[in-house]
Amino acid sequence: MANPVLFVIAHPDLGQSRANRHFASIAKSVEGVEVLDLYKAYPDMFVDGSHERHRINDKSTLILQFPIYWYAAPGLLKEWIDRTFSYGWAYGTNGHALEGKNLMLSIATGSEERAYAKGGAHQYPLKEFLLPYRQTAHFCGMNWLDPLVYYHARASEKEELLAHGNMLKSRLNELVGTPSELEAAHGA
Amino acid sequence: MEHSFLLACFIFLSAAVIVVPFAKATGLGSVLGYLLAGIIIGPFGLGLVTDPETILHFSEFGVVMMLFLIGLELQVRELWSMRNKLFGLGLPQVLITALVIALIGYMASMPWQSAVIMGLGLALSSTAIVLKIIEERGIMATNTGRSAFSVLLLQDIAVIPILAIIPLLALPELVGHTPTDDGHGGAATAEGGWQVAAKTAFVFATMYLSGRYLLRPVMRFIAKSGVREIFTALSLLLVVAAALLMEWINVSAALGAFMVGMILADSEYRHELESDIEPFKGLLLGLFFISVGMSIEFGVLLDNPVLIASMVIGLAVIKMVILWSLGTIFRFHVADRMLFAIILAQGGEFGFVLFQFATASGALLPEHADLLNVTVAISMVITPILILIYDRLLSPKLVKDNQTDREPDDISVRNRVIVLGYGRFGQIVTRLITAQGFDATLIDHDAEQIDLVKRFDTKVFFGDARRADLLAAAGANQAHILIIAIHNPNTVTEIAAMVKKHFPHITILARARDRNHAHELMDEGVTDFVRDTFHSGLQLGIKALVALGYEEHRAHRLAKTFARHDIKMLHEAYELKDDMEAMIGHARSAKELLAQVMESDLVDLDPANANNWTSEKIPDDIERENKARSQE
Numbered sequence: 001m002a003n004p005v006l007f008v009i010a011h012p013d014l015g016q017s018r019a020n021r022h023f024a025s026i027a028k029s030v031e032g033v034e035v036l037d038l039y040k041a042y043p044d045m046f047v048d049g050s051h052e053r054h055r056i057n058d059k060s061t062l063i064l065q066f067p068i069y070w071y072a073a074p075g076l077l078k079e080w081i082d083r084t085f086s087y088g089w090a091y092g093t094n095g096h097a098l099e100g101k102n103l104m105l106s107i108a109t110g111s112e113e114r115a116y117a118k119g120g121a122h123q124y125p126l127k128e129f130l131l132p133y134r135q136t137a138h139f140c141g142m143n144w145l146d147p148l149v150y151y152h153a154r155a156s157e158k159e160e161l162l163a164h165g166n167m168l169k170s171r172l173n174e175l176v177g178t179p180s181e182l183e184a185a186h187g188a
Numbered sequence: 189m190e191h192s193f194l195l196a197c198f199i200f201l202s203a204a205v206i207v208v209p210f211a212k213a214t215g216l217g218s219v220l221g222y223l224l225a226g227i228i229i230g231p232f233g234l235g236l237v238t239d240p241e242t243i244l245h246f247s248e249f250g251v252v253m254m255l256f257l258i259g260l261e262l263q264v265r266e267l268w269s270m271r272n273k274l275f276g277l278g279l280p281q282v283l284i285t286a287l288v289i290a291l292i293g294y295m296a297s298m299p300w301q302s303a304v305i306m307g308l309g310l311a312l313s314s315t316a317i318v319l320k321i322i323e324e325r326g327i328m329a330t331n332t333g334r335s336a337f338s339v340l341l342l343q344d345i346a347v348i349p350i351l352a353i354i355p356l357l358a359l360p361e362l363v364g365h366t367p368t369d370d371g372h373g374g375a376a377t378a379e380g381g382w383q384v385a386a387k388t389a390f391v392f393a394t395m396y397l398s399g400r401y402l403l404r405p406v407m408r409f410i411a412k413s414g415v416r417e418i419f420t421a422l423s424l425l426l427v428v429a430a431a432l433l434m435e436w437i438n439v440s441a442a443l444g445a446f447m448v449g450m451i452l453a454d455s456e457y458r459h460e461l462e463s464d465i466e467p468f469k470g471l472l473l474g475l476f477f478i479s480v481g482m483s484i485e486f487g488v489l490l491d492n493p494v495l496i497a498s499m500v501i502g503l504a505v506i507k508m509v510i511l512w513s514l515g516t517i518f519r520f521h522v523a524d525r526m527l528f529a530i531i532l533a534q535g536g537e538f539g540f541v542l543f544q545f546a547t548a549s550g551a552l553l554p555e556h557a558d559l560l561n562v563t564v565a566i567s568m569v570i571t572p573i574l575i576l577i578y579d580r581l582l583s584p585k586l587v588k589d590n591q592t593d594r595e596p597d598d599i600s601v602r603n604r605v606i607v608l609g610y611g612r613f614g615q616i617v618t619r620l621i622t623a624q625g626f627d628a629t630l631i632d633h634d635a636e637q638i639d640l641v642k643r644f645d646t647k648v649f650f651g652d653a654r655r656a657d658l659l660a661a662a663g664a665n666q667a668h669i670l671i672i673a674i675h676n677p678n679t680v681t682e683i684a685a686m687v688k689k690h691f692p693h694i695t696i697l698a699r700a701r702d703r704n705h706a707h708e709l710m711d712e713g714v715t716d717f718v719r720d721t722f723h724s725g726l727q728l729g730i731k732a733l734v735a736l737g738y739e740e741h742r743a744h745r746l747a748k749t750f751a752r753h754d755i756k757m758l759h760e761a762y763e764l765k766d767d768m769e770a771m772i773g774h775a776r777s778a779k780e781l782l783a784q785v786m787e788s789d790l791v792d793l794d795p796a797n798a799n800n801w802t803s804e805k806i807p808d809d810i811e812r813e814n815k816a817r818s819q820e
Contacts, residue, residue, distance in 0.1 A: 044748070046745070046752075048752065050788055
């Protein structure tokens with residue numbers, strides 16, 4: 001297996017996002033991680049589902065890196081999931097391709113953590129907004145890993161960004177080193 | 189000349205052909221090569237040519253052409269933006285240098301009139317040598333290049349008032365035997381002031397008006413005729429006419445050519461003019477350097493070796509100190525300052541003219557003029573040597589230390605995008621790019637098309653884009669991308685191959701006609717191409733599907749799937765292009781594959797599969813869901 005981890009980055013304007021750009025460069029620096037810049041690969045929002053399924057087949061972990069736009073991922077990531085997680089592959093009859101693979105979200109938000117709480121601007125904890133992704137993982141038989149969240153991305157200090165980047169890096173290193181449950185079970 | 193014309197040509201050309209490449213290869217630079225060739229064949233070398241003055245006079249026309257070309261490159265508003273450097277760097281350089289040298293002359297018991305002329309004459313640098321070096325190093329767009337050019341330009345302008353005041357500086361004891369019929373300046377003073385003014389105003393007005401309104405229709409007419417050498421003839425005629433007009437009003441021909449060039453700088457024929465004049469300029473300038481080499485009077489040098497050596501060194505040191513100080517005031521980086529000081533630290537060809545004229549006007553003793561001419565000639569020879577020393581010894585240290593704070597190149601001088609072919613295709617590409625604020629240099633070879641788009645305020649240059657020299661004149665050395673939007677596929681391929689060879693740094697984006705042409709372009713290493721009717725065909729296909737009852741989005745998606753498949757097949761077929769059988773087989777299987785690909789894309793989100801989500805049909809999913817819930 002060439003690259004056990006697929007790191008999908010979904011940001012329509014990566015040049016403008018310091019945090020997402022930094023995390024993408026960290027992902028690129030780790031051996032065993034394939035980085036897919038979604039808006040670069042599909043600038044016209046046309047997602048080639050079968051090509052993406054091939055890409056995922058030999059991976060043990062999927063990481064989705066994105067900013068929160070209106071309480072969800074940017075549109076193209078949803079389109080990517082819609083086109084890629086198809087019947088007979090991700091779910092339904094013979095749809096077992098994702099079973100046992102890990103899914104982890106790596107998220108950057110504009111607001112501070114306290115805005116995601118009762119009485120804050122967004123009323124609910126971020127975790128609740130991530131429910132569709134969590135359920136998608138469960139529905140497809142994937143292992144849900146704790147999301148990595150970087151709050152208040154634009155206003156943060158450089159040191160914080162570097163520290164978070166290091167955290168991401170060590171997570172990636174672990175994931176590259178650890179085969180998924182399924183492979184462990186098959187003794188691969 | 190005692191030799192026949194052909195023999196003289198043979199001597200000059202062989203000297204250049206033998207010595208210059210050798211000088212260039214050993215790192216001495218072409219200017220030094222020409223000068224050496226001149227010394228070798230001159231009266232004090234092998235003595236093959238004995239009449240350097242005639243040739244010097246003839247070849248000075250190379251300097252005129254060079255100034256014409258510089259004028260072409262410089263629009264009036266660019267000149268305006270240089271005003272600080274012209275008057276801040278150029279004027280003090282001339283005045284201070286002249287003053288210092290004149291004082292030294294006066295203290296060495298020269299008559300004050302002659303001392304002033306010596307100061308003014310030696311303050312001028314050599315436009316020919318300096319610009320040739322700037323061009324060879326490709327630093328015209330840098331701070332050093334622009335600053336040096338500003339100084340040279342101001343010096344060229346200064347020649348006019350200097351020539352005007354020389355007759356006033358005539359020495360009383362020489363006036364008696366001044367040859368009255370010699371020199372054009374003498375004639376000028378004989379006329380009344382208002383006559384001169386009227387003549388000058390008339391000439392400049394004529395030049396400006398004809399440059400603006402008369403030349404364009406003429407050039408268009410000639411361009412339409414399609415006879416290329418006539419356009420070249422016209423280009424030469426323009427320069428010669430400008431020089432003649434200027435001579436008539438006693439202004440330096442070089443300055444006149446510069447002004448005509450500037451008037452034509454915003455004309456659509458600018459790049460064509462540039463590439464036509466360029467080879468003539470190059471050869472004549474070479475000839476000019478050779479004649480400077482030949483005209484060094486080694487007799488005078490041998491009689492006064494110490495005096496001349498100290499004059500040459502003194503001249504270089506005084507000039508360098510003054511230039512260095514000016515560079516410091518203008519806050520040049522130390523490496524730039526050094527180059528700026530070295531590059532301009534010589535006497536110039538206008539010095540020869542001034543000293544000759546001053547002798548004729550009785551303002552300078554002939555023996556002084558001889559000494560000064562030799563000094564200027566030698567100082568011209570040592571400039572390339574000093575540059576060599578700078579490159580080998582000084583610059584590596586200076587540049588290494590301060591590489592980060594060097595001034596960035598002035599990219600505004602050149603556009604980053606060149607578009608070849610401004611027809612229906614090129615216009616669409618260009619409008620998209622220029623709407624983002626990029627400047628594009630547009631080139632087309634159809635004079636009527638150029639006229640047509642001019643009505644919409646679009647500037648398109650006339651020229652044959654298959655010529656490397658034309659592309660160089662259009663700035664291909666500095667450009668980032670080159671868009672070939674020409675209709676004829678053979679021309680597109682030819683240009684792509686030529687550009688890959690001469691300007692390998694440029695990204696080529698090409699218009700391909702069809703599949704075969706796309707393969708030809710791939711042969712040339714072009715990877716960014718679009719078949720010119722492919723996408724418009726697809727767009728109409730989408731409309732057809734919609735008319736047939738497909739939803740808009742579905743139709744778009746099918747077209748997109750088709751396009752991706754087709755482009756993939758294009759690249760696959762390229763691998764097989766030498767095997768006709770295999771290619772036909774590939775085309776057949778590609779057709780079948782297309783049906784499959786399009787069907788598989790339908791399946792992904794097909795509403796027919798919507799019942800997949802109803803729980804009865806997929807018990808294992810419910811089971812899995814339950815399992816997931818119980819984990820929470």
